[in-house]
Amino acid sequence: MYELGITTNFSAAHHLVAYPGACAVLHGHNWKIEIFVRGETLDELGMLIDFKELKGSVSALMEELDHTDLNTHPEFVDLNPTSERIAHFLYRRLSEDADGDRYKIARVTVHETPGSLASYWE
DSSP: OEEEEEEEEEEEEEOOTTOSSGGGSOEEEEEEEEEEEEESOOOTTSOSSOHHHHHHHHHHHHHHHTTEEGGGSTTTSSSOOOHHHHHHHHHHHHHHHHOOSSOEEEEEEEEEETTEEEEEOO
């Protein structure tokens, strides 16, 4: 089994509705995102997926989130945009766009701060 990953980021604001603390107030993060792809076979060049191709799939999604208020994004209008939910959203969207015949999105990890992260995989 092969696994490869890329790291990217976006900056956005959010707040957590009904949270009993400071996170209930609008604030921002520089979110670091790790995306991992897994598969059993390589192509004729010896690659699971070209990093350039994976980065292209991820780029549009990062632009969709960058410099926004995540609470106004259609995915999060009725849900708190927690790191866990952001990871799930990214996994689902990337699986729709980037899964191929030889590889699948394996895991998405969202770093809200340098010491706080959440991952989602199936």
